[in-house]
Amino acid sequence: MLRDWAGAWIFYSVLPLPPGVTPRFERIARFAPWVGLAIGLLEAALWQLLAPAGPLVQIPLVLALGISLSGGLHLDGLMDTADGLAAPAERRLEAMDDSRVGASGVQALLVALLLRAAALAWLGPLAPLALVWASVWARVSPLFAMQWFPYLRQSEGTAAFHLRHWQGLLAELVPSLLLAFALSGLLLGLGLSPWAGLGWLGVLPAMLIPWVLGRRLGGHSGDSYGACVEWSLSWILLLLAVSAG
Numbered sequence: 001m002l003r004d005w006a007g008a009w010i011f012y013s014v015l016p017l018p019p020g021v022t023p024r025f026e027r028i029a030r031f032a033p034w035v036g037l038a039i040g041l042l043e044a045a046l047w048q049l050l051a052p053a054g055p056l057v058q059i060p061l062v063l064a065l066g067i068s069l070s071g072g073l074h075l076d077g078l079m080d081t082a083d084g085l086a087a088p089a090e091r092r093l094e095a096m097d098d099s100r101v102g103a104s105g106v107q108a109l110l111v112a113l114l115l116r117a118a119a120l121a122w123l124g125p126l127a128p129l130a131l132v133w134a135s136v137w138a139r140v141s142p143l144f145a146m147q148w149f150p151y152l153r154q155s156e157g158t159a160a161f162h163l164r165h166w167q168g169l170l171a172e173l174v175p176s177l178l179l180a181f182a183l184s185g186l187l188l189g190l191g192l193s194p195w196a197g198l199g200w201l202g203v204l205p206a207m208l209i210p211w212v213l214g215r216r217l218g219g220h221s222g223d224s225y226g227a228c229v230e231w232s233l234s235w236i237l238l239l240l241a242v243s244a245g
Contacts, residue, residue, distance in 0.1 A: 138202075
């Protein structure tokens with residue numbers, strides 16, 4: 001499990017890997033939320049550090065940090081998936097493979113980031129807690145996509161290895177659930193009991209987004225897994241802002 005975690009750390013972030021751990025990439029999707037926890041904590045720390053500067057500085061810099069720490073991996077999938085959805089059904093995979101970004105991809109990127117900016121402005125001082133929860137649950141979203149829908153590219157896709165080593169939804173969710181319960185327990189211990197429960201609302205977009213995208217595409221690919229993360233992240237933040245506000 002430690003090697004799978006190390007593989008997830010390398011694959012899903014640009015953060016340096018601790019020495020002495022040899023990564024393995026067979027079952028990394030189950031540990032993506034743990035990487036999300038690290039990214040969310042760093043975003044939350046930057047938000048707090050920039051508090052004297054106000055939200056006009058906090059929001060763009062925190063968003064830029066999150067994108068940078070993930071290497072833009074999921075945003076690329078978001079844009080490619082949007083271009084694929086805009087194409088005729090028989091050309092969707094071709095459009096998603098095209099290295100050029102179309103108008104639909106640019107629009108999807110802008111909408112996703114604007115949703116996050118609005119949510120963070122709404123959350124204000126509560127943004128650090130929401131950033132952590134959203135970063136975790138958004139990376140659970142692809143697990144539902146892998147369970148519920150076929151892989152569109154069969155065996156030749158770059159993300160096909162996820163399904164080759166798939167052990168069922170329950171087994172894949174165990175690390176994420178352990179993390180979520182531990183996070184809830186920590187918040188309870190810190191006297192932040194409302195957020196111990198409120199953060200679990202993030203599972204709703206994490207389940208709904210892969211279902212909607214899977215229905216429209218007829219399945220999922222590596223690109224749409226990334227789109228699941230990015231759309232879930234935006235909608236989780238907005239949901240938490242509405243619920244906490």
